[in-house]
Amino acid sequence: MDYGRSERPAGAAPLPTAIKILIAGGFGVGKTTLVGAVSETRPLRTEEVLTETGIGIDDLSGVEEKTTTTVAMDFGRITLSDDLVLYLFGTPGQDRFWFVWDELALGAIGAVVLADTRRLADCFPSIDYFEGRGTPFVVAVNCFEGAKQYRLDEVQGALDLDPEVPVVLCDARKRESVKEVLITLLEYAMKLREERRRAVGD
Amino acid sequence: MTGQGETAEHEWVDDHAGPVVRPYAVTGGRARPVTGTFDLISLVTATRAEVGSESGLGPEHVAIVGLCQRIQSVAEIAAHLDLPVGTVRVLLGDLAARSLVQVREPRATPAGLPDDSVFEAVINGLRAL
Numbered sequence: 001m002d003y004g005r006s007e008r009p010a011g012a013a014p015l016p017t018a019i020k021i022l023i024a025g026g027f028g029v030g031k032t033t034l035v036g037a038v039s040e041t042r043p044l045r046t047e048e049v050l051t052e053t054g055i056g057i058d059d060l061s062g063v064e065e066k067t068t069t070t071v072a073m074d075f076g077r078i079t080l081s082d083d084l085v086l087y088l089f090g091t092p093g094q095d096r097f098w099f100v101w102d103e104l105a106l107g108a109i110g111a112v113v114l115a116d117t118r119r120l121a122d123c124f125p126s127i128d129y130f131e132g133r134g135t136p137f138v139v140a141v142n143c144f145e146g147a148k149q150y151r152l153d154e155v156q157g158a159l160d161l162d163p164e165v166p167v168v169l170c171d172a173r174k175r176e177s178v179k180e181v182l183i184t185l186l187e188y189a190m191k192l193r194e195e196r197r198r199a200v201g202d
Numbered sequence: 203m204t205g206q207g208e209t210a211e212h213e214w215v216d217d218h219a220g221p222v223v224r225p226y227a228v229t230g231g232r233a234r235p236v237t238g239t240f241d242l243i244s245l246v247t248a249t250r251a252e253v254g255s256e257s258g259l260g261p262e263h264v265a266i267v268g269l270c271q272r273i274q275s276v277a278e279i280a281a282h283l284d285l286p287v288g289t290v291r292v293l294l295g296d297l298a299a300r301s302l303v304q305v306r307e308p309r310a311t312p313a314g315l316p317d318d319s320v321f322e323a324v325i326n327g328l329r330a331l
Contacts, residue, residue, distance in 0.1 A: 015306035018243040018275060019320060038331070044281035046242070049288060070286070075277055080327025084320070087243050087275060107241065107308050109321065179328050186328070190321045 016083045021182065022104055024091040024130070025114035026122025030142045030172035031090035032074045034114060037178045039076025039088065047072050048100055071097050073104070091126070101129060110189040111137040112181055114172065117150050120158055127159060136189035138166040140181045164188075228262050228289050235295020238305060242277040242287065245306045246270050246294060253302055262293055263302075270303055 023031045035043045048071045074090040089104055105111070111130050115123045123139070130137040141155055150158075152167045161167065166184050171177040226233065238244075248270040253259060262283065269282055280290040297303040 015245045015247060015273060015304065017320060018245050018306070018308050019324065020243050020308075044278060046277045046280045047286050049286040073277075075281075077275070077278070078328075078331070080324060080331075084323050084327060085243075085245070085273075085275075086324060086327070087277065089242070089277075104242070107243075109324075175331075179331060183325055183328050186321055186325045190318065193318070193321075 014083070016079075016081075016085050018085045018087060020087045020089055020104070020108050021185065022089050022091055022108050022111040022135075023114060024111055024123070024126035024137075026116065026119055026126075027093040029114045029116045029119075029122065031114055034112070034140075034142075034170075034172035034178050034181075035074055035076040035088045035090055037173055037175050038078055038182070040078055041076065043074045043076045043090075045072055045074050050097075050100075071100050073100075098129070105130075105133055105135055108135060110185045111135050112185055113137050113139045114170075115139055115141050115155065115159075116144060117141060117148065117155065118144070120155070123159070127161070131162075136185065136192050138168060138181065138185045138188055140168050140170040140172075142172045143169055226289070228260065228285065229292040232292050233288065235291045235293075235298075237295050237299050238291075239307070240276050240291040240294050240305070241308055243275045243308050245273050245275055246279065247273045247304050249302055249304055257300070259296070260293075262289075263297060266290070266293055266297060267302055 023034055025031055032043050050069045050071060071092045073092055076088045078086045078088070080086055089108075091104060092100055111126070113123050113126045113130070127137070127139070129135075139155065139159060139161065141150070141152070143149070152169065156163065156165075156167045159167075166188050168181055168184055170181045246266075248267045250267065251271065253264055253267050262285065265283055266279055269279055274282070276287065276290060276294065279294070280287045283290065285293075294303060294305070298305055
């Protein structure tokens with residue numbers, strides 16, 4: 001029997017599983033650089049157009065009746081195997097777009113909070129968000145040239161983190177460095193799952 | 203990037219100005235897809251090599267089918283077509299309702315997360331990169 005050339009056999013090749021990791025941190029900390037360091041394509045940008053209702057406080061003094069807002073997210077893709085694709089999403093920097101974060105965080109296996117020691121406070125909102133949601137996260141200190149090097153335990157203390165949360169140094173421009181950060185996150189996320197399962201089983 | 207010296211008028215015409223057609227014009231004013239939820243990382247593949255524009259489909263529908271000859275996530279479709287994600291969801295709903303695309307929602311346990319085997323596969327995959 002001859003099938004039309006334009007028809008693909010249904011379900012011939014099962015679609016891969018897709019998973020996502022979020023890359024958060026303050027503006028200019030290097031989120032898109034980090035995504036680009038491991039992505040197989042240059043980072044892509046996707047946009048959500050939001051209507052003004054439901055968006056919290058917005059300083060639009062002098063701007064009349066703004067009805068829509070665009071939230072942009074940069075992301076990259078890593079095809080890990082024929083049946084597994086990893087997406088890295090940079091979270092929108094503006095704190096007021098929490099509901100976009102909620103959509104991004106749903107089903108995410110974890111998050112990397114990228115920190116700059118010169119502006120450590122910039123990553124507080126991300127840390128608060130992931131702690132509140134119970135999303136596993138690691139803090140990756142991006143080693144900017146010219147920035148004073150802090151010991152990791154100093155950063156941990158300054159961020160008031162649970163001592164379990166991994167804090168690692170990284171160079172967001174380097175593929176190997178970013179790979180290590182992602183692996184640290186996945187191992188930590190697995191450990192947390194195991195602990196939570198045990199806690200439920202007790 | 204737009205140089206600081208440029209006027210606001212010039213900024214309107216750079217890439218960040220977005221599509222010329224307003225997003226909801228593409229969907230005929232619809233904000234919700236007729237079927238499906240379409241997570242950002244839902245994977246989409248076309249079930250046909252091409253579709254004509256005869257069956258009430260717009261050029262954006264046709265473009266999605268063309269793009270999804272290779273597997274794409276919803277986020278990638280939106281980025282490549284330079285359309286907002288919400289618009290792409292509506293268009294994908296139309297295509298899914300006509301069985302012109304196959305969609306795989308992210309695999310998740312009832313708790314909303316992938317199972318352990320996925321974590322291990324990701325770690326191994328990253329190490330092998």
